[in-house]
Amino acid sequence: MSTAGDSNAISRNYLDSLLIETRYMNSTSPSTSFELFGRTFASPIMTAALSHLDHMGAPGMAKGIAEGARDAGCVMWYGMAPDEEIDMLAGTGVQLIEIIKPYADRDLIFRKIEHARSKGLLAVGIDIDHPFGSDGSPDVCDGYELRAMTTAEMTELCAFAKMPMIAKGVLSLYDADQVLQAGVAGMVLSHHNNRITYAIPPLMLLPDILPLTAGKCDVFVDCMIQTGMDAYKALALGAKGVCIGRPLMTAFKKDPANGVREYLTHAAGELAKAMAFTGCSDLTKMDPSVIHRAGL
Numbered sequence: 001m002s003t004a005g006d007s008n009a010i011s012r013n014y015l016d017s018l019l020i021e022t023r024y025m026n027s028t029s030p031s032t033s034f035e036l037f038g039r040t041f042a043s044p045i046m047t048a049a050l051s052h053l054d055h056m057g058a059p060g061m062a063k064g065i066a067e068g069a070r071d072a073g074c075v076m077w078y079g080m081a082p083d084e085e086i087d088m089l090a091g092t093g094v095q096l097i098e099i100i101k102p103y104a105d106r107d108l109i110f111r112k113i114e115h116a117r118s119k120g121l122l123a124v125g126i127d128i129d130h131p132f133g134s135d136g137s138p139d140v141c142d143g144y145e146l147r148a149m150t151t152a153e154m155t156e157l158c159a160f161a162k163m164p165m166i167a168k169g170v171l172s173l174y175d176a177d178q179v180l181q182a183g184v185a186g187m188v189l190s191h192h193n194n195r196i197t198y199a200i201p202p203l204m205l206l207p208d209i210l211p212l213t214a215g216k217c218d219v220f221v222d223c224m225i226q227t228g229m230d231a232y233k234a235l236a237l238g239a240k241g242v243c244i245g246r247p248l249m250t251a252f253k254k255d256p257a258n259g260v261r262e263y264l265t266h267a268a269g270e271l272a273k274a275m276a277f278t279g280c281s282d283l284t285k286m287d288p289s290v291i292h293r294a295g296l
Contacts, residue, residue, distance in 0.1 A: 005197035011224040014201035017294045018233045023279035030275035031282045032268050034241065036218070037122055037164050037185070039095055042073030043268035044283060045231050047260075048222055048245030049099040049127075049168060049188075051079030056249070063088060064252045068260025070094035072268070075122065077243060080141060083115050090119045099125045099168050104138065104147040113161050123185065124161060126154070129169025129192045154182035168222075171199060176209050180216060187213075188243070190222035203234055207288070210238045228270020235271075236278075236286045 003009050032043040047069050053061040062078070066089045069076040076094045078086070080101050090096050098116045103109050109126070116124045131148035133139035139146045158165045164185035169192055170176050179187055189206060191199035202223050213219055218240035225231060225242045234242045244267065251259035275281075278290045 007191045007194040007197055007199035007201075008224055010199070011191070011201040011203070014204055015224060015230055015233060018203075019292045019294055020233070020236075020274065020278060021290050021292065022277050023290065024277070025279070027276060027279040028281050030272050030280055032272050032275070034283060036075060036241065039122065041075055041095070043231075043264075043271060044235060044239075044241035045228065045264060045267050045271065046075040046220075046241055046243050047077055047248055047264075048243035049077040049079040049097070049125075050245055050249070051081060053249070058249070058253050058256075060256065061249065061252050063092060064256050065248055065260050066092040066094040066096070068248070068252070068258075069264060071261040072264035074264050074268075075241075079127070083112070086115065086119065086121075090121060095122045097121065097123045097125060097166065099127050099166070101127050101141055101144065102131050102146050102149050104145040106153065108144070109157065110160060113157065113163075117161065117163050121163070123164035123166055125166030125168050125186075125188070126157065127169055127192070128154075128167050128175065128179070129171070129190065129195060151178045151182055154179060154184070158183035158185075166220075170209070171202065171205060173208060173212060176212055180213060184217050186218040186220060186240070188220045188222050189239075193223065193245070203237065203239075206234070206237050206239060228267040228272075229274055231267065231271050232274035232278075233291060235283065236280075236291050237288050238286070 034041045034044040070093050077097045079099050100112050113124050131146045166186040167179035167184045168188040169190050170187045189202035202221050220241050221234040221239045222243045226247050231242045248260050251263040
C-alpha cells in the first residue's frame with residue numbers, strides 16, 4: 001500500500017530533519033519541572049488524548065496509562081469517554097484534561113464540561129478537527145453526530161467552563177486566530193493521527209503560530225512525538241508541552257504494571273540530557289537558535 005501523503009510519516013520525517021547544536025560552556029544539570037494551569041509536574045511530556053483504549057485488546061489500559069502518568073508526575077489527556085470512565089480516571093489521582101468531541105448536540109458538550117468541572121479536572125477541551133467523516137459529511141462517532149464549531153460557540157464554551165478551555169486540532173493560522181478570539185487557554189497543534197493526508201507537520205507550523213498567540217495562551221504539539229529528543233525539539237521551538245500517544249499503548253501492553261511510568265520517566269531523562277548538552281538549565285531557557293533544518 002502506498003504511503004504517499006501519510007501525515008504521520010510526513011510529521012516523522014520533519015521531526016527527524018531537525019538537528020541540534022551543542023552548547024557545553026557554562027551549562028549545568030537541568031530541571032524539567034513544568035507548570036501548567038497552577039500545578040507543577042515532573043516534565044512537559046504528557047499523554048496524548050487517547051480514547052477507546054479498553055476496546056483495543058488490552059483491558060485496563062486506560063487506567064494503566066492514568067496510573068503510569070500519575071506515578072511519573074505527568075499530565076494525562078483523554079479523549080471521547082462516558083462520564084463513568086472520566087470518573088474512574090480522575091479517581092486514580094492523575095491530573096486529567098478531558099477532550100470533548102464537537103457533538104452536534106451542543107447541550108451534551110455543556111453537560112460534559114460541567115461534569116469535568118465537578119470532578120476537579122485540570123482542564124477541558126474540544127476536538128475542533130473531528131466534525132467531518134471521510135466524505136466530508138458530518139461524522140458519527142459512537143452513535144453521536146458531530147458538527148464543526150463556530151467562533152461564537154467556542155466563545156460561549158470558554159465563558160461557561162470556568163476552567164481552562166483548550167482547542168485541540170489547530171493546524172492553521174486561521175483556526176489559531178479564531179480560537180484565540182474565543183478565549184481559549186491553550187491549543188494543541190495536531191492533525192489527529194493522519195485524519196487528513198498531506199497535513200503540514202504540527203511542529204512546522206509552530207513558529208508561525210507563536211507570534212499570533214504572543215503569550216495569550218499555551219501552545220502544545222501532538223503527532224509523532226515519541227521520545228524526549230522529539231520533545232526537546234518542540235520545546236526549543238517554543239511549545240509549552242508535548243503529547244505522546246501510541247508508544248504509551250505499546251509500553252502498557254509490554255508491561256501493564258510499570259511500562260507507562262518507565263516510558264515517561266525515560267523520555268523525561270532524554271529531554272534533560274538534550275537540555276544539558278545545549279545549555280538549557282530549565283524550560284524557561286529554551287532557545288530556538290539551537291535547532292537547524294537538515295539541508296538548509
